[in-house]
Amino acid sequence: MTAGAEEQGGLTSLARGLSAPKGFVDASLAAPVPGTIRLLGGIPAPEALPVGAIGQAAERLWRDPDASVASLQYVPARGSAELCDWIAKREGVDPSRIVVTNGGMHGLALAVLTVVERGATVAVDDPVFPGFPWALEMVTTRTLPVPVVADGFDVEHLARRLATGTRIAAAYTVPDFHNPAQVSLSAPKRQALIELAERYGFYVIVDDPYRELRFGGRGQGVEVFHRSDRAIHVNTFTKTLGSGWRVGWLVLPEHLVDPVIRLRNRLDVHTSSVTQAIIERLLTEDAQLFDRIVRGATALYQERAGVLIDALNEQLPGAFDIVAPEGGLFLWPRLTDDAVDPAALSRRAAAHGVLYQPGEYFAADPRQRSSDRHLRLSYSDRTPEELREAVRRLALAF
Known part of the structure; x- marks a missing residue:
């Protein structure tokens, strides 16, 4: 083929109009340098997932002939x-x-x-x-x-x-x-x-x-x-x-x-x-399981959010305005020094082996630059040791 489907008129206006992934997606899918610590996605901690319970539930399903056959139907x-x-x-x-x-x-x-x-x-x-x-x-x-x-x-x-x-x-x-x-x-x-x-x-x-x-x-x-x-x-x-x-x-x-x-x-x-x-x-089958999963996860995320905030305050004192989260998976610190170029900082951080989502990726109105001076740091699926090391690398980027 010498021409793409769009050139041949083979795409609908909807398909042609969808924007190409950029920024947020590119950062998440980037091939980082070896050993890079990724603070990118809102991903549950592996330790918080009920892997064993899931396996047991699946096994019980497949051992039940009627239920297993029913699960393969509409x-x-x-x-x-x-x-x-x-x-x-x-x-x-x-x-x-x-x-x-x-x-x-x-x-x-x-x-x-x-x-x-x-x-x-x-x-x-x-x-x-x-x-x-x-x-x-x-x-x-x-x-x-x-x-x-x-x-x-x-x-x-x-x-x-x-x-x-x-x-x-x-x-x-x-x-x-x-x-x-x-x-x-x-x-x-x-x-x-x-x-x-x-x-x-x-x-x-x-x-x-x-x-x-x-x-x-x-x-x-x-x-x-x-x-x-x-x-x-x-x-x-x-x-x-x-x-x-x-x-x-x-x-x-x-x-x-x-x-x-x-x-x-x-x-x-x-x-x-x-x-x-x-x-x-x-x-x-276990009416309390979901609540136990949630309690375990929130305790883990509270610890990791605290570790990340403490590391930022210790290794980069005064570099960010930080509000401690009450839940969730993200920290949204704001750069305090207007002389720091957020885009350049992100590139240097990647070179030092830490990836995060720059605030500019989240702007609903590109003409407004209020998000640019923020970093979105995801702490959920990183260990405390990884979070401390990520901040050490971010400090080197500064």
């Missing part, structure tokens, strides 16, 4: 009844409102395709998790960046824009232990955001994969989202049971359940019945 598009029941109990909603998905990104894509018209405007966190704009590209590239401040998504900023005539189809935010900004949306702002959605007729897409990983402070609640017919709540087992499962869920208003199911019937039909069956056994 299941309802909404998900297996037993897994939906477990999730619904955890969320405090009726099981009929649960749709099991192929991970969190699939949930975001289903939400976008269901409630965002082509070419519509969507309000997004700024800084923003880069995966959401990718999902949004399937229908629109028009976004309204909303600053993320100390108590989360700036609802008052959005309210001012709406009051002056701006109209949006949806608003997207990560309410708990924000990726990347690590903050959580306060309870009053959660209520205010829902009230805006109900007043102006847009949907709130709530991306909540880190909620279980709290090791400090108080939870701000999810009930306000679940009570509204304008909120789509997206969650996943990625951060608790492992990213390879690709199993998540949506908590939907009742009127959106059928449209979402009709949509997925034209896409993937249903989430793997085998993986649903294993997770279902894992979670239901």
